[in-house]
Amino acid sequence: MSLIQRLSVLGMAAMAMGLVASHDYGAALTKSILFYEGQRSGKLPPTQRITWRKDSALRDGFEIGVDLVGGYYDAGDNVKFTFPMAFSITMLAWSLLEFGQSLGTDLQHSLKAIQWGTDYLLKATSVPGFVFAQVGDPYGDHNCWERPEDMDTPRTPYAVSKEFPGSEVSAEIAAALAASSMVFRPINRGYSARLLKRARMIFEFADKYRGSYNDSLGPWACPFYCDYSGYQDELVWGAAWLLRATKAPYYRNYVLANIQNLDKSSSFAEFGWDTKHAGINVLVSRLIKSQTPEPFITNADKFVCSVLPESPTISVSYSPGGLLIKPGGSNLQHATALSFLLLVYSRPLSKDSRVIHCGNVVATPARLIQVARSQVDYILGSNPLNMSYMVGYGEKFPERIHHRGSSLPSITQHPQHIDCTGGATYFYTNNPNPNLLTGAVVGGPDIKDSYGDSRADFAHSEPTTYINAPLVGLLAYFKSH
Numbered sequence: 001m002s003l004i005q006r007l008s009v010l011g012m013a014a015m016a017m018g019l020v021a022s023h024d025y026g027a028a029l030t031k032s033i034l035f036y037e038g039q040r041s042g043k044l045p046p047t048q049r050i051t052w053r054k055d056s057a058l059r060d061g062f063e064i065g066v067d068l069v070g071g072y073y074d075a076g077d078n079v080k081f082t083f084p085m086a087f088s089i090t091m092l093a094w095s096l097l098e099f100g101q102s103l104g105t106d107l108q109h110s111l112k113a114i115q116w117g118t119d120y121l122l123k124a125t126s127v128p129g130f131v132f133a134q135v136g137d138p139y140g141d142h143n144c145w146e147r148p149e150d151m152d153t154p155r156t157p158y159a160v161s162k163e164f165p166g167s168e169v170s171a172e173i174a175a176a177l178a179a180s181s182m183v184f185r186p187i188n189r190g191y192s193a194r195l196l197k198r199a200r201m202i203f204e205f206a207d208k209y210r211g212s213y214n215d216s217l218g219p220w221a222c223p224f225y226c227d228y229s230g231y232q233d234e235l236v237w238g239a240a241w242l243l244r245a246t247k248a249p250y251y252r253n254y255v256l257a258n259i260q261n262l263d264k265s266s267s268f269a270e271f272g273w274d275t276k277h278a279g280i281n282v283l284v285s286r287l288i289k290s291q292t293p294e295p296f297i298t299n300a301d302k303f304v305c306s307v308l309p310e311s312p313t314i315s316v317s318y319s320p321g322g323l324l325i326k327p328g329g330s331n332l333q334h335a336t337a338l339s340f341l342l343l344v345y346s347r348p349l350s351k352d353s354r355v356i357h358c359g360n361v362v363a364t365p366a367r368l369i370q371v372a373r374s375q376v377d378y379i380l381g382s383n384p385l386n387m388s389y390m391v392g393y394g395e396k397f398p399e400r401i402h403h404r405g406s407s408l409p410s411i412t413q414h415p416q417h418i419d420c421t422g423g424a425t426y427f428y429t430n431n432p433n434p435n436l437l438t439g440a441v442v443g444g445p446d447i448k449d450s451y452g453d454s455r456a457d458f459a460h461s462e463p464t465t466y467i468n469a470p471l472v473g474l475l476a477y478f479k480s481h
Helices: 003-018 025-038 082-102 104-124 138-142 167-184 189-208 213-221 232-246 249-261 277-285 296-307 332-351 365-380 424-428 465-480
Strands: 130-135 157-161 356-358 361-363
Touching: 025 104, 025 465, 082 104, 082 130, 082 167, 082 332, 082 465, 104 130, 104 167, 104 189, 104 465, 130 167, 130 213, 157 213, 167 189, 167 213, 167 232, 189 232, 232 249, 232 277, 249 277, 277 296, 277 332, 296 332, 296 356, 296 361, 332 365, 332 465, 365 465
Parallel strands: none
Antiparallel strands: 130 157, 356 361
């Protein structure tokens, strides 16, 4: 390992050990969940806490006679992309299943955040033979800078079907509904049963009519949420969640039979809305206990060795300040998702008193937790810029996030309609956004730890629902540990 790598490791370790006390994980947790209320689409309830947001997209789906009102806007735009939305719900549910006992007063808000998503996923799968993968023309939307409450761009619904399949989006919905069914099982058995029944049905649809939505909805889904890793990983991921929810032998056999279909070229450190490989290995390694629990434990161990800074088989990069970096935009999605997996995987390692050998490097469960904590602390302000990347947390945080609703004056402040081009003035101004999207975590700094805080630099300044979802679990754990 080079001197720079060693210094990076030492810096991260010092950060993890020395600066922990400076962060209020409980406050960050509350804000990370509150963020989802700012992303809501549809009719807002009287309990809405981000009050500058108002009702929006109240006629989604009506042009084809289907109620598609509700759900979440994925990021700083006003389109509803079901694929990343479903993944966000899966991860919120997994966060609660692992660390829900640490949520305290935030539990009820977390449940509402999940149900806002699952209620929509039930609507998106309510027409037999169809799964609604998107609402809103992305090009029309992205060419305009207007509030969701004002938008007058086409709210076109896009669906996959038997003839035009979309196994990845359908199977991710199945995963989200199955995971959420377990969250609601102790508190609302009827709703839980409804989610699980729909999850089974949609998984069967995804598996029976195989194909990628790139081929059917590519002109609208791409390049925004193109599926680059194929749909096989979502099928195994969906089956794994159904196995956890039902313990049915069918799903166990399905996972074992189909794991070989996954793209072998993918790195062991791939996990996010597109690629599920590392998540499958961590999840299934705890579900399938047999004489030959392969390849899941071996691959989950390889995932750890792909991420640890001191490992000889590392496949990610780290900034000089210690932030995990992968190519592409919205980098903090990788820092939160991979840290979540490290934290989750540390638990069976601790239980079994097991360590992982990465060449000559020994990784203990405590080390996995330490690396995960270093990423959370970086996001919250333990970084070279001494700034938080969560809006509303800490003394210094992003003020010009790439987010239409946050950057335009609220309906209360400016009740007059602002049209497609009318928002340009607010987009280009150097003034801070007038509305605080509390809890939003932006894409984050570059590999040199620099951050421009520019609305136009969406790769770094745009928040997304799937950055926050695994962070909820991380913050819940560190709040109580």
